[in-house]
Structures are given as structure tokens and as C-alpha cells.
Amino acid sequence: MNDGTMRAFVLTGPGKAGVEEVPAPVAVPGEVVVDVERIGVCGTDVEFFTGEMAYLHQGHASYPTRIGHEWAGTVSAVGDGVDPSWLGRRVTGDTMLGDRTCRRCRRGHQHVCEQRQEVGIRGGRPGALAEQIAVPAWSLHALPDPVDAVLGALVEPGGNALRAAQAAGAGPGDRALVLGPGTIGLLVALFLRAAGAEVHLLGRSDESLAFARGLGFRHTWTADTLPDTPFDAVVDASNAAHLPALALDLVEPAGRVVYIGLAGSRSTIDTRTLALKDVTAVGVLSGSPGLDATIGAYAAGTVDPRPLVAATVGLEQVAAVLAGERPEGAAGGPKIHVDPRLP
Known part of the structure; x- marks a missing residue:
């Protein structure tokens, strides 16, 4: 940062993307500036x-844009009206920034506010793939000492996964199936295991399933090998349009289905099956209501997502990562992190 x-x-x-010199953020009233230490792609x-x-097609975002919403860093400046004790504190922040005045926000659902900004995603709020980011002070979540920058940048996806695991309602004596062993699916599996459930994972590639087994998940399957066994809860954490219906088919009557993955095209379920099996179906959009509990789980060590991070690169390598290139020397995990301080 200069001048x-x-x-x-x-x-x-x-x-079309690259690293540019842009104006550094200023801490306006009610906001802070954070020196970014780690961002997840x-x-x-x-x-x-x-x-x-x-x-981009609905008018909520447009180019040029600055992305990045899974982040951790240290507060370096505070605006007017912000508690100065935030200075120097290690933090992450909520992605969803509601207007704080509408009915949804007043009812505690600011993450689905119609007028919300989303950091690095919606409403022109610049993201964290930069040396600094400015965010409202009310959106901050302090990170305790055991939660370093790596874990801090995994809080946002972890909050989504925690909410999905909680919605599944699976614990000791229950069997849960997670569809899709990507970052969110593996995080869901980790939280379900911490809750005491017997966790199964369904994937497509040998590599992703082998990685899941390396995390201690013995029950990993493909569509061809999935056993005919009852699942009390099924979580769809995939981006496959056909899996939401499969989740409903696989779940036990009176079980729970959780939808956290999003397909690129419309997916359908048969609500007759939903009703006749007396199934509870839950959709999860955001990690917002689960961020504090996720930080607590990471700090206590009940869930350790560090192995999911395969590599950490600098800003100059982000375009290649987004284009699907695997960083040289990357480990087997699904998540790539960025440290903007790297050359």
C-alpha cells in the first residue's frame, strides 16, 4: 500500500481479471478498515x-467487481462512532449486510434482507481479495487466539455448514448422508461427526472420496456403490441438478433433507414424495446465524477444517485458480486460500 x-x-x-492499484478504503462512520491476512476462494x-x-443477470452485481467473502484479518482503522477497542483485534466478518431497518432485519433475519449488500458479491460492496477491506463494525466477529487466519477464513463456509448440520438434526444413533464432498460438504460432515452421527459421503471422483477417507470418514460412496441402507438425514451440498430429488428419495420417512448446494440450472423435487414420506426439508442460504458457534467449535477443536486448505497463493495467482488451475504443490483438499501479503 502506497500513497x-x-x-x-x-x-x-x-x-478478464488482474491485480490493480486501487484507492485504499477509508474508515467512514460506523465502519472499520481491516488489513486482510487470508481469503478463501x-x-x-x-x-x-x-x-x-x-x-450479474439480475442486476444485483456488475463488472468491474471485487470479489472475496471468506476472510480474516486485523482491524487497522475505525470510523466515527466505532468502539476504539476494535483497533488491533483479529476478526472475520459477516458476508450478509442487511439494511437493519426492514421487517426481516428487525426479526433477526438480516441475511435475507431484500436490500442487503453481500461483501464481494452483491450491491457493489468491495470484497476481500485485496490488501484491505472496509466493513460495518456491527458485522465483525472477533477471533480468539486459537482461531488463526487460516481458520478465520474458514468461518464463513463453516457457518453455512454448521447451519446445515444443525438443520439435519442428526446425532448419536442417527445415520446421515452428505451429497458432494467439496468444501461445504466436508465441513457439514465434520460438524455432523462432531454431533455424534454416523456420516456417509456420496461423491463422483476417487480423489475427493480418498481425501474424505483421509479425514476419517470410512463410509464413502459413488452412485454405483451406495448401499441400500436407511439415512435419517440427507444433506445436498452439491451443484448437481439431479441430486435434490435423489436426496428426497434416499432419506428415511420422517427424516430430514437439507439443501445447501445450488445447481447452475433449475432442479426439481416431487412434493408428493415429500408429503407421503413426512419429510422435513430445509434450505440454507447463509452462514450468518452460525458464525459465532463456528468460531467456538474451531476454538475448542471439536471441528478442525485446516486439512481442507490445499494451498495458499498470492493475489497474482487468483485468476489462474479461478480458471481451474491447481497451484503447484497443492495438497488434496478442495479449498485454495489467498494471502494478499505474498508477492
């Missing part, structure tokens, strides 16, 4: 890179 500027990753169009970021992201 009021900083380095940031900027998307100017589908497949997410499937949503890939959709912005390819141009497939729905918000």
Missing part, C-alpha cells in the same frame, strides 16, 4: 469469473 492505494484483485468481465467467486453468477 493511499492498495493492491486488489479486480474482475472486469468474464475471464469460493465457488461463487468462480461463477463471477465465468460470468454465470445469477446476480
